[in-house]
Amino acid sequence: MDFASLSSNLLLVSFIAYLVATLFFGGAVKGAKTEKAYQNSKWGTIGITITIIGFLTHLGYFITRWIASGHAPVSNMFEFVTAFGMMIVGAFILLFYMYRTPSLGLFALPIAVVIIGYASMFPTEITPLIPALKSYWLTVHVITVVIGEAILAISAVAGLVLLLKVTDLTKKSKQRFWLESVIFTIVLVVGFILSSSMFSIMGNEAEFTYIDKNGDPAKIEYIYPPIFGMNEYEALTPDAMTPLFEMPAIVNAKTLTTFVWSVATGIVLYLLIRLIIRRPIATLFQPFAKKANTRLMDEIGYRSVLIGFPVFTLGALVFAMIWAHEAWSRFWGWDPKEVWALITWLFYAAFLHLRLSRGWEGEKSAWLAVIGFIIIMFNLIAVNLILAGLHSYA
Amino acid sequence: MSKIKCQCGHENPFGTVLCERCGRPQTEDAINSKTVDMRYEGSARRSQTYKRTIIDKIWNFFSSVKIGISIIVAVLATSAIGTIFPQKLYVPVSDAELGEYYERLYGIFGVIYYKLGFHDMYNSWWFITLIGMLGTSIIIASVDRVIPLYKSLKMQRTKRHPSFMKRQRIYGSGQVNDADDSINKAAIKLKELRYNVKIEDGAILAEKNRFSRWGPYVNHTGLIIFLSAILLRGIPGFYVDETLWIREGEMLEIPGAPGYYIENNGFTIENYSIEEDDEVFSTALERVGMIPKNYQTDVSLYKNADDALPGQTENIELVKDESIIVNHPLTFDGYSVFQMDFRLDELKSMTFQLTEKATEESLGEFTIDLINPDDKYELGNGAIVEVKEYYPDYDGIKDGEPYSKSPIPNNPAFIFKMITPEKPEGEMSFVAIRQTLETEENDYKANFLSAETRDISGLTIRKDRTLYLLLFGGIVFMIGVSQGSYWNHRRIWIQKGEENEILLASHTNKNWFALRKEIEQVREYADLPQYEDREDTESELDDEEGDFK
Numbered sequence: 001m002d003f004a005s006l007s008s009n010l011l012l013v014s015f016i017a018y019l020v021a022t023l024f025f026g027g028a029v030k031g032a033k034t035e036k037a038y039q040n041s042k043w044g045t046i047g048i049t050i051t052i053i054g055f056l057t058h059l060g061y062f063i064t065r066w067i068a069s070g071h072a073p074v075s076n077m078f079e080f081v082t083a084f085g086m087m088i089v090g091a092f093i094l095l096f097y098m099y100r101t102p103s104l105g106l107f108a109l110p111i112a113v114v115i116i117g118y119a120s121m122f123p124t125e126i127t128p129l130i131p132a133l134k135s136y137w138l139t140v141h142v143i144t145v146v147i148g149e150a151i152l153a154i155s156a157v158a159g160l161v162l163l164l165k166v167t168d169l170t171k172k173s174k175q176r177f178w179l180e181s182v183i184f185t186i187v188l189v190v191g192f193i194l195s196s197s198m199f200s201i202m203g204n205e206a207e208f209t210y211i212d213k214n215g216d217p218a219k220i221e222y223i224y225p226p227i228f229g230m231n232e233y234e235a236l237t238p239d240a241m242t243p244l245f246e247m248p249a250i251v252n253a254k255t256l257t258t259f260v261w262s263v264a265t266g267i268v269l270y271l272l273i274r275l276i277i278r279r280p281i282a283t284l285f286q287p288f289a290k291k292a293n294t295r296l297m298d299e300i301g302y303r304s305v306l307i308g309f310p311v312f313t314l315g316a317l318v319f320a321m322i323w324a325h326e327a328w329s330r331f332w333g334w335d336p337k338e339v340w341a342l343i344t345w346l347f348y349a350a351f352l353h354l355r356l357s358r359g360w361e362g363e364k365s366a367w368l369a370v371i372g373f374i375i376i377m378f379n380l381i382a383v384n385l386i387l388a389g390l391h392s393y394a
Numbered sequence: 395m396s397k398i399k400c401q402c403g404h405e406n407p408f409g410t411v412l413c414e415r416c417g418r419p420q421t422e423d424a425i426n427s428k429t430v431d432m433r434y435e436g437s438a439r440r441s442q443t444y445k446r447t448i449i450d451k452i453w454n455f456f457s458s459v460k461i462g463i464s465i466i467v468a469v470l471a472t473s474a475i476g477t478i479f480p481q482k483l484y485v486p487v488s489d490a491e492l493g494e495y496y497e498r499l500y501g502i503f504g505v506i507y508y509k510l511g512f513h514d515m516y517n518s519w520w521f522i523t524l525i526g527m528l529g530t531s532i533i534i535a536s537v538d539r540v541i542p543l544y545k546s547l548k549m550q551r552t553k554r555h556p557s558f559m560k561r562q563r564i565y566g567s568g569q570v571n572d573a574d575d576s577i578n579k580a581a582i583k584l585k586e587l588r589y590n591v592k593i594e595d596g597a598i599l600a601e602k603n604r605f606s607r608w609g610p611y612v613n614h615t616g617l618i619i620f621l622s623a624i625l626l627r628g629i630p631g632f633y634v635d636e637t638l639w640i641r642e643g644e645m646l647e648i649p650g651a652p653g654y655y656i657e658n659n660g661f662t663i664e665n666y667s668i669e670e671d672d673e674v675f676s677t678a679l680e681r682v683g684m685i686p687k688n689y690q691t692d693v694s695l696y697k698n699a700d701d702a703l704p705g706q707t708e709n710i711e712l713v714k715d716e717s718i719i720v721n722h723p724l725t726f727d728g729y730s731v732f733q734m735d736f737r738l739d740e741l742k743s744m745t746f747q748l749t750e751k752a753t754e755e756s757l758g759e760f761t762i763d764l765i766n767p768d769d770k771y772e773l774g775n776g777a778i779v780e781v782k783e784y785y786p787d788y789d790g791i792k793d794g795e796p797y798s799k800s801p802i803p804n805n806p807a808f809i810f811k812m813i814t815p816e817k818p819e820g821e822m823s824f825v826a827i828r829q830t831l832e833t834e835e836n837d838y839k840a841n842f843l844s845a846e847t848r849d850i851s852g853l854t855i856r857k858d859r860t861l862y863l864l865l866f867g868g869i870v871f872m873i874g875v876s877q878g879s880y881w882n883h884r885r886i887w888i889q890k891g892e893e894n895e896i897l898l899a900s901h902t903n904k905n906w907f908a909l910r911k912e913i914e915q916v917r918e919y920a921d922l923p924q925y926e927d928r929e930d931t932e933s934e935l936d937d938e939e940g941d942f943k
C-alpha cells in the first residue's frame with residue numbers, strides 16, 4: 001500500500017475511534033451521580049484510551065500524507081480542516097489530563113467528528129504547492145494557527161456544556177432560543193455533509209461556462225442540482241437540470257446553490273427530529289451536561305483561552321507577518337483572511353479583559369467562548385468562500 | 395494628600411483600600427464587605443483617587459478597562475466592515491474610476507460603501523484615531539495599575555491581619571491537634587510544591603509565580619513598541635516601498651536604492667505537469683488543469699562606484715547574480731527585492747518587408763525595436779523607410795489624429811514614409827497590426843513579417859528598518875502574554891489563632907481549581923482545617939466524598 005492510501009485509511013480509523021470513544025464517555029457520564037464519581041469511572045478510562053488511539057492514527061494520517069506529498073498537509077481546505085479536527089482532539093486530551101472531566105469529551109469528540117466530516121466534502125486529492133505556498137513558513141504558520149484555534153475551540157465546548165447545564169429548557173427564554181440556535185447550526189453542517197455526500201454518490205455533475213466579474217469566460221462544475229446559474233451561463237452537460245435563476249457576476253452561484261441545498265437539508269433534518277421528540281433538540285443533550293460542575297467548566301473554558309491565546313497570537317499574527325513579509329513583501333496587507341485573524345485576536349483580547357476586570361464569568365463568558373468559536377469558523381469557511389482574498393485555498 | 399495610617403503602624407498612600415503591609419481593610423466599604431476585591435491588592439490607584447482636574451478626567455477615561463474594551467471592540471467592528479467589499483488596494487481600477495467600479499459591482503451598497511470611505515478603511519482618519527486611542531489607553535491603564543501593584547506586593551508582610559484573611563475567597567479556620575506541628579508540616583509540603591515559603595511569628599506566607607502578575611504590563615509594552623514602530627515608518631529613510639517593471643534584457647536603476655542597478659536576464663514561469671511531476675499529484679492536475687509551479691526572474695545586481703555621479707553607469711560593478719523566486723527575495727544592503735508580478739509576451743520588435751505591390755517583389759526587410767525605434771531604416775539599393783510617427787499603444791483616431799493610450803507597445807502603429815528609386819519623394823502609409831491605411835493608392839507597402847516578444851517582471855523593492863523593532867515588539871508581547879497566561883500568582887496564608895486554631899486563606903489571580911488541588915495536598919499532609927471556596931457552591935458534595943482532584 002502506498003503512503004497516500006495508507007493515509008486515508010488511517011483517517012478513517014481515527015474517525016471511527018472518535019465515534020466509539022464518544023459512546024464510552026457517554027457511559028461514564030450516564031453511570032455517575034456526581035462530578036467526582038465520574039472522574040474515576042472505568043468507562044471514562046476506556047473512553048480516553050480510545051480517544052488517544054484515534055488521535056495517534058489521526059497523527060499517522062497527517063505524517064503519511066506529509067510523506068506522500070512532500071509538504072505539510074495544510075495546503076488546502078480538506079487538509080486544513082482535517083488538521084483542525086485533529087488538534088481539537090489533541091487539545092481535549094490535554095485538558096482532560098488537567099481536569100479529568102468526561103463531559104468535555106462527550107461534546108468535544110462529536111464536534112471533531114462533524115468537522116472531519118465537513119473537511120471530507122472538499123476535494124481530498126493531494127495537490128502540489130503553488131509558488132506562494134512554497135515556504136517552510138507555511139508549515140510553521142498554519143500548524144501553529146491550527147493548534148491555537150483548536151485550543152480556543154475547547155473553550156467553546158466547555159461553554160456549551162456549561163450553558164446546557166444551567167439553562168432551563170422547559171421554559172421559553174432568550175438563552176434557550178440562542179442555545180437551540182447553536183444546535184441548529186450544527187444540524188445545518190450535518191445537513192451539508194449529508195446532502196453533499198448524497199449528490200456526489202448520485203454523480204449528476206453538470207458543467208457550465210459563464211462570464212466572470214472581470215468579463216472573462218470561465219468554466220465551472222456543479223455537484224448539486226443547479227438552482228442558481230452563474231452569470232450568462234451555458235450548459236455543457238446535456239440533460240443537466242436548467243438553473244432556475246441566473247445570478248449577476250459578483251455572486252458565486254455555485255456556492256449559493258450548495259448553501260441553499262445544505263440549509264434546506266438541514267432544516268428538513270431539524271424539523272424531522274423536532275417532530276419525533278417534540279421538544280427543543282437541546283434537551284436531548286442536556287442530561288449529559290447535568291453532571292458537570294459549573295465552576296469547573298467555567299475554569300476549563302477560561303484556561304483553554306489562556307493556553308490558546310498566546311499560541312494563536314504566535315501563529316496567526318507573528319508567524320503570519322514573518323511569512324507575509326517574505327512571500328508578499330509586506331508583513332501586513334489587510335487581506336480579508338488576515339483581517340479576520342486580527343478580529344479573532346481582538347475578540348479574545350476583549351474576552352480576557354472582560355473576564356479579568358469586569359468579572360464576566362459563568363454564562364457570559366461561556367457565550368463569549370461560543371461566539372469566539374463562531375468567528376473562528378467564519379474565518380475558516382465563509383471568508384474563503386465569500387470574501388475572496390490572497391489566501392483563498394481550493 | 396494625607397497618608398492613611400493603619401493600626402499596624404504602616405503609612406499607606408491616600409486612596410488605599412487594604413493596608414499594604416498587614417492587609418487590614420481601610421475603607422468603610424471594605425470593612426463591611428464579606429470578600430474583598432484583590433485585583434490590585436487594594437492599592438491606591440491614581441484613577442480611583444483623583445477626579446477633579448481635566449487631566450484627572452482624561453487619565454481616568456483612558457485608564458478605564460471598560461473604555462479600553464470599547465476601543466478594542468470598535469477596532470474589531472471597523473476592521474470587519476472593511477472586509478465586506480474588497481478594499482481599494484485590491485481593486486483593479488484607477489482612483490478616478492473607483493466610485494463607478496463599486497457601483498457597477500455592488501449596486502447601492504457599493505455606492506454607500508464608497509461614499510462613506512469604507513473602501514479605504516484602514517487608512518481612514520477615524521481608524522487611525524482609534525488605533526491612537528488604543529495605544530493611549532494601553533499606556534495609561536498600565537501605568538495607573540502597575541506602580542501601585544508593584545509597591546503593595548513588595549510591601550506585603552508575611553503575617554496578615556485576620557480581618558484580611560477572613561475576606562479572602564478561599565478561607566477556613568478550625569481547631570487542629572497540634573498547631574505548631576501543622577505549620578511546620580505545611581511549610582515542608584509547600585516547599586515541595588515549589589512555593590516560596592516565608593515564616594514569621596508562627597505565620598506562613600507561601601507564594602509562587604509573582605512574576606506572572608507583570609505579564610499584562612510586559613505584553614502591553616510589546617504592543618506599544620509594535621505601534622511605535624509603525625509610526626516610525628512615516629520618517630523618510632526608514633521605509634522604502636517601490637515597484638519596478640523590468641523587461642527581459644533591460645538594465646535599470648533600482649528605485650529607492652540609489653547607486654544600484656538591476657538587469658533582468660530572463661523570466662521563467664513553470665506549471666506542474668502530469669508527466670514530469672510526482673504522480674500523487676496527477677488526480678489534482680487532471681481535475682484543476684493548470685497549477686503554477688514557479689515564477690522566477692534571473693537577475694544581475696550591479697553597484698555604482700562610490701564616487702560616481704547619479705545616473706552614470708560606466709563604472710558599475712557586478713555584485714551578484716541571483717534568481718528571485720516567490721518566497722526567496724534578493725537581498726542586499728538592507729533592501730529586499732521580491733518577485734511580485736509578471737507580464738508575458740510584450741512585443742519587443744517587429745520585422746517588416748518592403749514590397750512592390752504589383753510584382754510582390756521584396757526590396758528588403760527591417761526590424762524595429764519597439765522601445766527605441768530608429769528614425770529611418772536603409773534597405774540598400776536606395777530604398778529607405780522613414781518612421782514619421784510611432785504610436786506604441788494605438789487606440790483609434792482622436793481629433794483626426796491617431797492616438798496612443800500609453801507608451802507600452804501593446805498595439806504598435808506607425809506612419810512610414812517609403813522612399814524608393816521609383817518614388818524618390820516617398821509614399822506615406824499608416825501601418826498597424828492587421829491594418830494598413832493609405833491617403834492615396836501606393837505602389838509599395840510595408841508587410842508585417844514577424845514579431846519578437848519578451849516577458850516583463852514585476853518586482854517590489856522594500857527596505858524596512860522598522861522590521862526588527864516590529865519583531866522585537868512581537869517578541870516582548872509573546873513573552874508577556876505567556877508569562878501572564880501560563881503561570882498564575884498563588885498565595886497561601888496560614889497562621890495560628892487561639893490555642894490550636896489554624897487560619898487558612900488563599901488567593902490566586904486565576905484558575906482556582908488548580909490552586910485548590912495544591913491546597914488539598916497541603917491540607918492532607920499537614921492536618922489543616924477544612925476551608926471553603928466562597929464562589930463554588932457545587933463541589934461541596936464532591937469534597938465530602940473524599941479526595942477531590
Ligand code: HEM
Nearest residue numbers: 349352356456457458459462528531532535610875878879
Ligand atoms: C489589542 C490590544 C490589547 C491586548 C492584546 C491586550 C492583552 C492583554 C492580556 C493578554 C492581558 C492579560 C489578561 C489575563 O491575564 O487574563 C491584559 C490585561 C490587561 N489589559 Fe490589556 N490588552 C490590550 C489592550 C488593552 C487596553 C486598550 C487596555 C486599556 C484599558 C488594557 C488594559 C489591561 C488591563 C488593565 C489588564 C489587567 C492587568 C491586571 O489586572 O493585572 N489592555 N491585556
